[in-house]
Amino acid sequence: MPHTPRITRRDLLRAAALAPVAGALAACATPAAKPTASSAAPAATSAANPLGVPGDKPLEVWIFDGGFGQDYAKNIHQPLFKAKYPGVEIKHNSTKEITKVLQPRFAGGNPPDVIDNSGANAMDFGALAQDGQLQDLTPLLDAPSWDDPATKVRDTIDPAVVELGTYDGKFSVLGYVNYIFGIWYSQKVFRDNGWEVPRTWDEFLKLNETIKKSGKMAPFTYAGKHPQYLYEPLLTMAAKIGGNEVLVNLDNLEDGAWTAEPMKAAAAAWAEIGAKYLMEGTAGLDHVQTQTAQNKYKVAMLPSGSWLENEQKTTTPDDFEYGMFPLPDVTGSDKLPYGTLHTTPGENFIVPSKGANPRAGMEYLRAMLSKKAAGDFSELVKTVSVVKGAGEGRQLSPGAASASKAMTEAGANTVTYRWQTWYAQLKDEAMAATGQLMSGGLTPDKYLERLQKKADEIKNDSSIKKFRR
Structure with missing residues (x-):
């Protein structure tokens, strides 16, 4: 179930100054110095590894365990990633309390590498953006798609994903599901x-x-x-x-x-x-x-x-x-x-800018955006992903079929708010x-x-x- 946060930006900033990190809903970061992208050097890029993923560095993933559960991550996305990068250990975690569990990690300067920041207790995207905590995902958009090296990732997803995931001119939030x-x-x-x-x-x-x-x-x-x-x-x-x-x-x-x-x-x-x-x-x-x-x-x-x-x-x-x-x-x-x-694109994934392995975090998202991963996901959790054509030839459930039909009939007549x-x-x-x-x-x-x-x-x-x- 998607929800947006209940903690104010001012509370986030104030907490950094007033609360100890451990055991508190500490802030994303102190506002004095904005963090930059991880200093970890990427591996050399290549056609096979366009984002420069280190082949032996662990990848820590946190999934919101809500309406879609977490099986899609464990049984679809992660095996696909591991097949290409067998030397990368994936540390899978899940929670219904994203802010409570992960906000102290941001305050401590050691956030994980990929987060499905969703649910009633999701972190405030505006505050994260204001504090420079979000990795710029433009390299992901410009990378070749997982399925076709001649097609960029940005051309495989609904344009609204980029529009709604852009903060301060930088694409930094990937909505994976077409709500x-x-x-x-x-x-x-x-x-x-x-x-x-x-x-x-x-x-x-x-x-x-x-x-x-x-x-x-x-x-x-x-x-x-x-x-x-x-x-x-x-x-x-x-x-x-x-x-x-x-x-x-x-x-x-x-x-x-x-x-x-x-x-x-x-x-x-x-x-x-x-x-x-x-x-x-x-x-x-x-x-x-x-x-x-x-x-x-x-x-x-x-x-x-x-x-x-x-x-x-x-x-x-x-x-x-x-x-x-x-x-x-x-x-x-x-x-x-x-x-x-x-x-609107929902089930929002982010790669923290101060994570230990942001290159692998972006590559994980690239794998998620493959037609197979998105199609398998849609079939498993009875919903529609943002990847164009991922549902083609799939057996959709009554509700997903009904929503998809309504979406097709709406055409350009869609609205959203932010x-x-x-x-x-x-x-x-x-x-x-x-x-x-x-x-x-x-x-x-x-x-x-x-x-x-x-x-x-x-x-x-x-x-x-x-x-x-």
């Missing part, structure tokens, strides 16, 4: 009950009412303890109503971006769902609990991303048949057409406020005013590095 967001449901349940996928918001409201009156299950839920699951469709709806610039303005901390009319319409729409159609107890449940309730036919619909099917594989009935549909048309004159999707990975403080505020919006504790106007206030605070805080789209 595709939408409303998830059981195709079997809809078929058995004669419920149709809604194409307009009015149809969506009527569907919620029909399900509620049927008494068979609750209409809607979301991960109440992780309200980013709900602000995702709210923001996507606002972009659909007002165009992609709605989200660009949020990212760029523009004056009044949060209180713009498309945001007001979206907040009001979802507040109505919160008031009328939520499964009882939603606010106190996490993502696994709400998703499992859906698997037990206690609730019909929930918002999530394309990791959902794999995350729920142990509780999903064999005939459940996951499906995903895009947000319905809202106003009748939305600026973006039906089928518009929020998609403020939540740039400004962890704003993400924290949005999570808290969205929970209150959905439980009736904040009116839509007060909700947006609160978020605008926080965005303005960040904009006016000179200690926080600003990013722009």
